[in-house]
Structure formats: C-alpha cells, structure tokens
Amino acid sequence: MVTHNNISFAEKDIAIETRNLNIYYGAKHAIKNLSMQIKKLDITAFIGPSGCGKSTYLRALNRMNDLIPIAKTTGEILFDGQNICDKNIDLAKIRQKIGMVWQKPNPFNKSIYENIVFALKYYGIKQKHVLDEIVEDSLKKVALWDEVKDRLHKSALALSGGQQQRLCIARAIATKPEILLLDEPTSALDPISSAKIEELLFELKKDYTIIIVTHNMQQAGRISSYTAFFLMGDLIEYNETNVIFTNPVIDKTNDYIMGRFG
Amino acid sequence: MIRTTRENDKVKDVSSLNAKYYDTKNKIVASIGKYYTYSCIFFSIMIITFLTYFIASKGLSTFLKDGVSLFDFLLGTEWKPEHENTPKFGAFAFIFGSFAVTLLSVSLSTPLSVGAAIFMAEISPKSGSRFLQPVIELLVGIPSVVYGFIGLSVIVPFMRNTFGGTGFCLASGTLVLTIMILPTITSVSYDSLKALPGGLKDASYALGATRWQTIYRVLIPTALPSILTGVVLGMARAFGEALAVQMVIGNVQRLPNSIFDSISTLTSILTLEMSNTIAGTTYNNALWSMALILLLMSFIFIFIIRILGKGSKLNER
Numbered sequence: 001m002v003t004h005n006n007i008s009f010a011e012k013d014i015a016i017e018t019r020n021l022n023i024y025y026g027a028k029h030a031i032k033n034l035s036m037q038i039k040k041l042d043i044t045a046f047i048g049p050s051g052c053g054k055s056t057y058l059r060a061l062n063r064m065n066d067l068i069p070i071a072k073t074t075g076e077i078l079f080d081g082q083n084i085c086d087k088n089i090d091l092a093k094i095r096q097k098i099g100m101v102w103q104k105p106n107p108f109n110k111s112i113y114e115n116i117v118f119a120l121k122y123y124g125i126k127q128k129h130v131l132d133e134i135v136e137d138s139l140k141k142v143a144l145w146d147e148v149k150d151r152l153h154k155s156a157l158a159l160s161g162g163q164q165q166r167l168c169i170a171r172a173i174a175t176k177p178e179i180l181l182l183d184e185p186t187s188a189l190d191p192i193s194s195a196k197i198e199e200l201l202f203e204l205k206k207d208y209t210i211i212i213v214t215h216n217m218q219q220a221g222r223i224s225s226y227t228a229f230f231l232m233g234d235l236i237e238y239n240e241t242n243v244i245f246t247n248p249v250i251d252k253t254n255d256y257i258m259g260r261f262g
Numbered sequence: 263m264i265r266t267t268r269e270n271d272k273v274k275d276v277s278s279l280n281a282k283y284y285d286t287k288n289k290i291v292a293s294i295g296k297y298y299t300y301s302c303i304f305f306s307i308m309i310i311t312f313l314t315y316f317i318a319s320k321g322l323s324t325f326l327k328d329g330v331s332l333f334d335f336l337l338g339t340e341w342k343p344e345h346e347n348t349p350k351f352g353a354f355a356f357i358f359g360s361f362a363v364t365l366l367s368v369s370l371s372t373p374l375s376v377g378a379a380i381f382m383a384e385i386s387p388k389s390g391s392r393f394l395q396p397v398i399e400l401l402v403g404i405p406s407v408v409y410g411f412i413g414l415s416v417i418v419p420f421m422r423n424t425f426g427g428t429g430f431c432l433a434s435g436t437l438v439l440t441i442m443i444l445p446t447i448t449s450v451s452y453d454s455l456k457a458l459p460g461g462l463k464d465a466s467y468a469l470g471a472t473r474w475q476t477i478y479r480v481l482i483p484t485a486l487p488s489i490l491t492g493v494v495l496g497m498a499r500a501f502g503e504a505l506a507v508q509m510v511i512g513n514v515q516r517l518p519n520s521i522f523d524s525i526s527t528l529t530s531i532l533t534l535e536m537s538n539t540i541a542g543t544t545y546n547n548a549l550w551s552m553a554l555i556l557l558l559m560s561f562i563f564i565f566i567i568r569i570l571g572k573g574s575k576l577n578e579r
Binding site: 062064067069091092093094095096099100102104106107108109110118119122123168171172175 | 459462464
C-alpha cells in the first residue's frame with residue numbers, strides 16, 4: 001500500500017505517539033502497523049470510510065478495546081513517557097488523563113451535577129465546594145452553564161441531544177484530562193447543535209489535545225489542523241489539514257475527499 | 263419527460279390493483295380479524311370481572327351477612343370456625359404467616375438473584391447467555407410440587423437435625439420459597455441489565471471507573487426500576503404459592519414464636535380447609551374472605567409493577 005506519513009513534531013509538542021501498533025479483532029487485522037505522532041493542544045481529525053479502523057485506533061488510545069474480548073493489541077502507544085498498552089498500567093489513571101466522547105450522547109441516569117462529579121468522587125475529591133467549582137467550571141467550558149445552572153440537580157436525561165452531548169464533554173473534561181478522544185461527536189445531532197459543538201472544540205483546543213473521528217469532510221476541514229486518512233486498517237496519508245484537502249499526495253485520499261468512494 | 267409519464271402510469275396501475283384487492287378479499291379478512299380480537303378481549307374482561315365479583319361477593323358476605331367484624335377477622339388470632347356456640351374467625355395468624363414467608367424469602371432471594379444476574383450479564387456474558395440463562399428459565403418452569411417435595415425431603419430433615427423440633431416451620435417455608443422465586447428475580451434482573459444502553463458502560467469505563475464501580479454506580483441504579491419489578495413479581499409468586507409452602511410449614515394455626523415454629527399461611531389454610539366446608543356457611547365465607555385478601559394483594563403487586571414501569575419509561579426520556 002502506498003502511504004504518505006512523514007509528519008513529526010518536536011518532543012515537547014507530542015501529546016501521544018504510536019509505534020508499530022497492530023490491532024486484531026479475532027482473525028481481522030483492524031489496524032496494520034500504525035505509527036504516528038499527535039500534536040499537543042491542537043485538533044487532529046481521523047477520516048476514512050466505515051470499517052477503516054479509525055474508531056478502533058481511537059479506542060486503543062485509552063484502552064477501550066479491552067472491553068472487547070476478541071480484540072488483541074501489539075505495539076506501543078507512548079503517553080507521558082509510558083507505554084499505555086503495557087499490561088501493568090493503571091487504567092483508571094490513563095482514562096482520567098485521556099477522556100472520551102461518543103457519537104450518541106450517553107449521560108448517566110443521574111442529575112446533571114452527579115454526571116459531572118461521577119468520576120471525581122472516586123478520585124477521592126469529596127469536599128463540596130471543590131466539586132461545585134469543578135461542575136461550574138466544566139459546564140462553563142462547554143457553554144452549558146447558563147442553560148442548566150438552575151436545574152443542576154434535575155435529571156440529565158431531560159436535556160436535548162445537543163445539550164446532552166455538551167454535558168458528556170463536560171463530564172470528560174471534569175477529570176482534567178490532557179487528551180480528548182471524540183468519536184463522531186456530532187453525527188447524531190442537528191446542524192445547529194453540531195455547529196455549537198464545533199465552536200466549542202475550537203475553544204477547548206487551548207487546554208486540551210483533541211482527536212476527532214468524523215465522517216463529515218467539511219467538519220474535518222473546518223476544525224482540525226492535522227488530518228489522517230485511514231483505509232482498510234492502514235494509515236494512508238497524514239498531513240496538515242489544508243494539504244490533505246487541497247493537495248493530497250496519495251490518489252486514494254483525493255478520491256475519498258472528493259467523494260468518489262467511501 | 264416521456265419516461266416519467268410512463269412511470270406514473272405504472273404507479274397508477276399498481277395502486278388501482280391494490281385498491282381492487284383491498285375491496286374484496288382483504289376487507290373480509292380484516293373484519294374477521296377485528297371481530298376475533300374484539301371477542302377475545304371481551305372474553306378476558308368478562309372472566310376478570312366475574313372472578314372479582316364472585317370472590318368479592320362471597321368474601322364480603324362474611325362481614326355483611328354473617329356479621330363477623332372486619333376488625334376481628336383481620337386482627338383476631340383465634341381461628342375456631344367449627345366451635346358450636348362461639349365460632350371465632352380470627353385470620354391474623356395466617357395473614358401474618360403469608361407476609362412473613364413472603365418478606366423473608368424475598369429479602370433472602372433478592373441479593374442472591376441480583377448477584378447472579380450481575381454475574382450473567384457483566385462478569386461472564388458468554389456463559390450467561392449460552393448456559394446460565396436457559397438453566398434459570400428452566401427453573402422458572404419447574405412445578406411447585408417438585409420444589410415442595412424437595413423441601414419435604416431435604417430442607418425439613420435438615421431443619422429438624424440442626425435446630426430441633428419437627429422441622430416443619432417458617433424457616434423451611436422461607437427457604438423453599440427463596441429457591442422458588444430466585445429464578446424469577448434473576449431472570450427479570452438479567453434482562454433489565456442486558457437491556458441497558460451499551461454507551462453507559464463505555465462512558466463509565468472511559469471515566470476511569472473499575473468494573474465494580476461501573477456495576478454499582480451506573481448499571482444497577484439505572485436498571486433499578488426493572489430489578490424492583492422482578493422483586494415484586496417474586497413477591498407475588500411467593501405470596502400466592504400454596505402447595506410447596508403447605509408441604510413444609512407444618513400448618514399449625516397460631517402465631518409463631520420464632521422462625522423455627524410451625525405456621526399457616528392464607529394459601530395453606532385455603533387449600534387444606536376449602537374442601538371440608540359447605541358453601542354458604544360462615545366458615546366457607548371466611549375462607550372466601552381470605553381468597554379476597556389474596557386477590558387484593560395481587561392487584562396491589564400489579565399496581566406497584568405498573569408504577570415502576572412508568573418510572574423507568576420516564577427515565578428513558
């Protein structure tokens with residue numbers, strides 16, 4: 001397979017680095033010998049047709065593939081100087097540092113407040129004023145505070161889809177992560193809610209490294225600085241977003257972006 | 263342009279064909295189906311109405327016709343229905359017995375069942391769906407006389423040898439019922455845990471929660487209304503069970519001093535004494551009053567289940 005991937009950053013700019021990563025689902029080789037670096041405090045988009053491995057790779061970045069019994073991972077993912085694929089790693093700590101948001105908003109069947117402090121409570125934060133502060137701070141960061149400040153203790157399930165998704169992002173950033181993994185975060189939302197989330201991501205990249213899987217080419221083009229194009233488990237092309245969208249090196253990338261397959 | 267016109271013609275043809283078809287055969291089939299389902303539901307409603315009316319009229323005549331006071335019936339502890347001069351119809355001991363075995367068995371069975379359901383749904387989903395679920399479903403279907411027989415030949419001797427006495431006691435009845443309702447609660451809890459949206463578990467794990475924290479703080483609270491429905495179903499089964507209980511509780515008509523005393527329940531008294539009475543006598547009517555209590559309790563159980571169901575639907579929104 002012809003690939004083009006010579007993006008590299010200075011050591012201090014790397015948020016997370018993958019070396020020779022292979023992921024298998026039973027007999028299926030879902031990610032093939034992947035190596036790439038992700039830039040700190042920036043937005044990186046993963047694009048590619050369904051089943052190309054981009055979501056699988058995203059889930060590998062905080063070990064969510066552990067939940068799939070048939071998934072097997074080899075290789076290295078370096079984060080904060082350790083290989084998070086290592087068996088002895090403290091998963092709770094990794095997942096606190098690397099948060100995740102899904103396609104379908106999945107708030108817990110609890111109050112808005114309880115949703116956000118869910119993880120904090122077992123990281124040992126018990127003082128009410130600290131929790132209150134984090135709740136307000138997180139909700140403000142996702143521009144939800146003004147909409148919900150009067151009903152923090154009402155069920156999160158009463159919120160609209162877009163609000164729920166922003167709450168899920170707030171929940172993820174409440175643990176003060178370094179990286180946010182977003183798996184098609186807007187594809188279940190209406191255009192206005194999607195636009196709000198995109199706007200929000202632009203704000204969030206000041207504090208967090210964001211990796212987003214998307215099927216929406218315009219979205220990838222609008223918000224990301226770097227784009228990686230996946231196909232059948234291979235990283236086909238990884239470059240600055242404007243290069244990928246205007247002058248891709250590989251023909252297949254061009255075909256996909258132009259909508260000729262996928 | 264020509265092509266579209268042709269396509270329109272085709273569509274017209276098909277729709278007119280359909281119209282014709284509906285006009286003849288389907289109309290008859292539809293009306294037969296309609297009247298069939300109408301008569302079925304009418305029949306069911308009739309049965310429920312007459313059943314309720316019959317039991318209520320018989321059961322209430324104890325108080326209205328025979329002059330037994332409701333207070334004495336519900337709270338009296340003397341049951342001497344065949345006493346020549348002053349028959350006594352105090353059913354409190356049986357009401358107490360029914361509630362005692364039900365509550366004790368449910369409180370023993372619920373933690374076991376929910377634990378088993380968690381194992382099947384979360385800890386070992388493969389063996390849960392392939393092996394354990396069919397086994398649990400099989401247990402639901404075992405006739406109660408078999409449970410009673412096992413209680414009689416295993417639990418009663420065990421009680422006798424361990425705690426003395428006859429072995430026929432409240433504790434034996436509780437154990438038999440605990441085993442009987444275990445599969446009911448387990449299987450409803452298992453289904454409710456399985457039906458939770460997968461995103462919840464992912465979200466909890468992704469926030470760094472361990473498996474136990476995920477189960478304890480996310481999955482169980484979310485599935486709670488459905489799990490409680492299973493518990494109430496178990497209660498209804500325990501409260502209404504006659505044969506298996508009657509075989510192991512000794513059927514002594516007084517209040518127990520401990521859980522190792524013999525007792526009677528509403529159902530055991532009903533099955534034992536109904537055939538010895540003559541219709542229309544106060545004795546017979548008093549038994550109907552007990553049946554009325556059982557019926558009212560099952561209405562209450564169903565009512566609770568409906569409320570729980572409504573609660574869980576509200577939560578989904």
